[in-house]
Amino acid sequence: MTISPAIIILSQAALPMARRIAVATGGDVHGLARRITESVDATFTNTGQHLGDLFQDGRPIVALMASGALIRLLAPHLGDKHNEPPVIAVAEDGSAVVPLLGGHHGANDLAREIARVVDGFAAITTAGDLKFGIALDVPPEGWVLANPEAAKQMMADLVAGKTARLEGEADWLANSGLPLSAEGETTLVASANAVNAPADGLLYHPKNLVLGIGCERGADGDEALALALESLGQAGLSPASVGLVASIDVKADETAVHHVASHFGCPVRFFDAATLEAETPRLKNPSDIVFAEVGCHGVSEGAALAAVGAAGELIAEKRKSKRATCAIAQAREAFTAANLPGRARGKLMVVGIGPGSEGWRSPEVSRMVSASTDLVGYSLYLDLLGPLAKGKTRHDFDLGKEEARVRHAMELAGEGKSVALVCSGDAGIYAMATLVFELLDKADGPEGLTPEARRIEIAVSPGISALQAAAARAGAPLGHDFCTISLSDLLTPWEDIKRRVTAAGEGDFVIAFYNPVSKKRRTQLAWARDKLLEHRPASTPVILATNLGREGELIRVVPLGSLNVDDVDMLTVVVVGSSNSSTVTTGDGKTWVYTPRGYARKEGSAMISMVSGDAA
Incomplete structure (x- = not known):
């Protein structure tokens, strides 16, 4: 890309x-x-x-x-x-x-x-680019220079007037402005074979070999890799010319297959059983046993042939180890990002973009979004990506469609796409990452995912949570033990929420309340305030953080006893200090909230002091 x-x-x-x-x-x-x-x-x-x-x-x-x-x-x-x-x-x-x-x-x-x-x-x-329109030390995509240390002298010789002899097929060399001659004084070799570089020239390997890999479920990656290297050695082929690893789609999540591809630094592509079965006439070792198990007469040979197409050929038939098979086919052209056959193993990247501003988005998240083909998320969150969303296929969802959003993202990845599931704050804190794994856990049920979606690669990247953003804007309220509690009773019974608020109050935790209110739900925050006043002073600082990191950001600090529910909306995070939390005002008039790392209690606290584990 x-x-x-x-x-x-x-x-x-x-x-x-x-x-x-x-x-x-x-x-x-x-x-x-x-x-x-x-x-x-x-x-x-x-x-x-x-x-x-x-x-x-x-x-x-x-x-x-x-x-x-x-x-x-x-x-x-x-x-x-x-x-x-x-x-x-x-x-x-x-x-x-x-x-x-x-x-x-x-x-x-x-x-x-x-x-x-x-x-x-x-x-x-660049001298070579100026004179010949080509750079010998950096071949085009799909090619590897075996002896790059010799490129500088080679280019200097050609610029000085020497000619070159081309051995093998390489259109990018043949059609360049290089001074080529059948009697050339230097040599350019293009070969997929394991040969030595010429003493007077350069050796280029086209990445046009496909390793077809089959294996048992859970096969050891090193075993499959050893078999692949042995197969290349027996066929006299260069490992540098491996441009692709291929297998059947039911092996898309098989560690051994990806281990082989990782070693050679090449992509992996998968084909369904019907596509592999169509290659049966070209197989050297068709197997009825394999057909009974996976629906085609050969995995390693079939996948290698399917990857190189009708113009390619099988050049090393299936070899077996204890739990793996390997075959090698050669394509007419080198593999590049633009001509990869089959389907990739889909990837789902669950990313937290923080409050949404570019400055609070991690470089890893930005890289993941940039690498994606599709974006899935609540429309506002996708809009907050700004130029990062350019060129991506958007799949916008309304609030309240969380499971549908996650399921859609996983099914898209199951089609071989790279999907970024975009969450605000941190993807694992009251966000979509949990649903991803819940769906995987119940994948075999009647409402389960497709088999393809169950085989996707998953990565989760953290973001700045609303809790962290509010704390940073207000000072350092999380200097000691803290917890988070969602006051929404849509998914959690209100009695359970009350029990948690009570426990957090008794434990004297700093508490970040997520989903403190909604248009229809106005009483929970008031109840939580009154319950916490039983355990900490009315002067306890409360942070009200609204529109964090976005236009209209507003940070307010009020005493717990004066907390007014009408000052809080759905875009506000409420952070209630512990009995130890304090405020300090700097010379510019700004009030900061902090929680000391020690255990000293404020006067008026109803908490019982604990010294070395004993009640005072």
Whole structure:
């Protein structure tokens, strides 16, 4: 998947040019907050930190700023040139477009594209790219250079006038501007075989081999990997040319299959039994036993053949270990992200976006959302993603449709998609992560999930909870023991809620009340207030935090005895201090709430002091 660039501007004057570039490249405009008066896709306050974060995340950077300044800001992050994203400096008037980093990772091509849009000049300085339109040290997707240490000398020789001889098939080399000759003085080899690199040239491996893997349920991953390596060795094939691992769809959650793919750093694709059965005429070892078990006459050979298609061929028939099988097929073309066959194992990423603002969203969550194909969530939460939602398929749900929302997300993942299930706050605190696992737990019931949805990969990423956000805005009320209680009785009986509030009051916990009120439910918070007044002073500070991290944010601190239910709405989190919680006012007039880490009691508290475990 191509990552869209971040267009960086430091002044309002650069905004029109940045927008032209963003439209042409599918990028987002990021502006320095204190100098931008109009709305942009994202803002930042520290230019160096923001550029560094983008660079570390592998995000292409197009900066409308001086190239020297851009170089100095990114200098601390420079390392392996083979893993750096494109970095391009553009003059504010568009007259010069300079690819500074990642020339072989798309920066040169991106610079040319931008130059065409802004009527500027792309200052390409890479020697090989200039002369031959190709970079020998960084082959295109789907190819691997076996001896990269020899690329610099090879390119220097060709630039100096030597010719090259191409052995094997590689259209990207044959159709380039390289000086190729049947009598070439240097050698370019393209082969999937396990051969040595030529002493006078370069060896490229096309990633066009498929490992078809079959295994018993729960088979050991190392066993399957050892079989795969042995199969490659017996066939004289290079492990570097493995571009895909394939199997039957009922093995989508099989650890051994993914262990093999992880070793080779390649994707995994799955096929249903009917697709594999269609390959029966091409199988070398059809099995009636396998057919009786899974509905096709061969898993490893069938999956390998299905992956390479009619133009490919089986080049190493099925080999067996105790609990696994492996076969190898070769495709006509190298595998890339654009031509992968079959279906991926779907992935469900349950993410907490915090209160919603970009500054309170973790980098991991942002990466997960960026990597997704589909977004599922309450409409407001999806809107809060801003430019991160660009290019994604949205599946909007109303409030109150939580189970339908989660089920839909899991079924989408079951189709092989990468789905982000978006929650506010933290995904595991009064949010959707719990429902995901509940549905899995009852997956075999009459209302259960499809078999495909039960085999998905799941990842949960935390976010800043409303409790944490309220505490941070108000000071440090969570300095000692605390708990959270939802006052909504839609899913929890009111008697259970009352019991928990009573226990928390007796235990002298700081308490964060979620769902304190609703349009129809106004009495629970008042009851909780009165119950807590039996155990802590009326002066106990209470934090009312509304619209945290969003427009209209309001933080109020009131005494427990004066807590008015009418001051609380559905977007408010209520944090009630313990008998130890205190307030302090700073010179600017702001009142802060904190809870000391010790156990000293306030005067007037009805709590019994406990010293070394004994009642005083």
